[in-house]
Amino acid sequence: MDQTRNLVISPHIDDEVLGAFTFLNRDTFVLYLGVEDRSYVSARERKNELSAVAGEIGFQYEVLDFEVNRYQTSDLISPIEKAINRHQPEYLIIPAESYNQDHRATFQAAHCAARPHDLNFFVKNVLVYEQPQTFLWPVRSFQPVYFKQLNLEKKLATYQLYASQVREHRSPEILKNLASLRGKQSNFQFAEGFEVMRMC
Template sequence: MTIDWSQQRILILAPHPDDETLGCGGLMSKAKAAGAEVYVQFMTVGDTADSSPKGVSTAAERYGEIKRVAEFYRWDGWEVAFPGDEFHLKLDRLPRFQLANMIERHSALSIAELRPTTLIAPHRTSYNQDHQVTAEAAHTALRPSNAALRHHPALVLAYEEAADQWRLEPAPAPNLLVRLAESHVDDKVAAMRLYGTQIHDHPHTRSELTLRSLAALRGMQGGFSFAEGFHVLRWSA
C-alpha cells in the first residue's frame, strides 16, 4: 500500500488538544513536508484538572497552545466544535445524532464541506469517554452510502495513543505502519512540548521517552527505524 501524501487533504478528529499530535504527530510532519493539506477538528476544550502546581490548565491556556502547534505544523485550518466546560470530558452526554451530524455536515471542517481524501479519528477502544464517542460518531458519519450523493474519504484510519493500552479488551495490533524519518519524530516531540500543560516527565503516557519508544517499536515492526501505527477502517483504491 503506497500513499502519495502530496495529494492528500487530511482531516484529523481530535477529542482534545494534543490528541492529534499524540496519534498523528509524525504523519502530520511527513504529510505537510510532502505538500498535503492538514486540517484538525477538535471536539472540545475546557478547563482541565492536572498535576501542575496550579492544579488546573485553563481553556485560555490550551487555546494558546493550539495556536502555537497549528503554526508549528502549518495546519491549513482548525476549529473547536463544542468548546467549554459544559462539553469538555462530557461528550458522552451529547446525542450521537448531534456529534455525527457535526462531523458529517454541520461544521466548516465537516466531511461534506472539506471533502477530505483521508480522515483520521481516535480508536474506539480508548478508555476515555470523549475518545470513544468521537470514534463512534465518526463511524456513523462515514457509513456506506451512494458516493455520488455523499462524499466518501478514500482512506479512513484510526490512530493509537500509548494510553490506549489501558483497555478491558485488547485491541488488534495496528495494520498500517506509516514510516517516519527521525525528523518527523523530532517534530512530534517538539509539538508536544508546545502543549506545555499536557506533556509530562517519564514515566508517563505523554512523556518524550514514551513517544519516541512507541515510534521505535512501530518502526521495528515494519523493518525500519520509526513509524506510527494506524488501523485501516476503509481504503478505496
C-alpha cells in the same frame, strides 16, 4: 467545498500530535470537538498552545464547543458529517476507542459519519490512530497494518508546545518507545501505526 487531503478528528487538543502526527501538514484540517478549563490550565491557554502548534506545522483547524467528558455520540455525528462534506478529504483519520469516554464517543460518531451514504461524501481512506492509553490500557488489541515513517525529534518538540499536557502516562519516553515498536514492525527507525477501516 474546501477540498483537503487529510481530515483528522481530534477529541481534545493534543490528541492529533500524540497519535496522527505523520498526517499533520499544510494539506491537513483538524477538527477538535472541545476544550475545557482545568484547575491547572485554562481553555484559553490550551487554545494558545494549539495556535503555536498549528503555526509551527501549518495545518488549519476548528475547535467545536462540546462539553469535554460529556460527549454524546449522537451529538457528534452531524458536525463530523458536515466537516467531511465540506473538506471532502482523501484521508479521514479518527481516534481509536479507549477507556477515555470522549474517545469512544468520537470513534463511534466518526464511524457512523463515514458510512456509505448517498447524501454524504464518500471518503476512500479511513484510518484509526492510536495513543499511549490505547496501548497501556487497551479496550481491545490495537492492530496496525498501515505505517508512516515518523520524525520522532520533530514530534517530541511539537508535543512540548503542549506544555500543559505533557504528563507521565503520555511522556516523551512512552511516545519514543511506541514509535520504536511501530518502527520495528514496519522497517523504519520510528513510525506511527494505523488501523485501516477502509482503503480504496
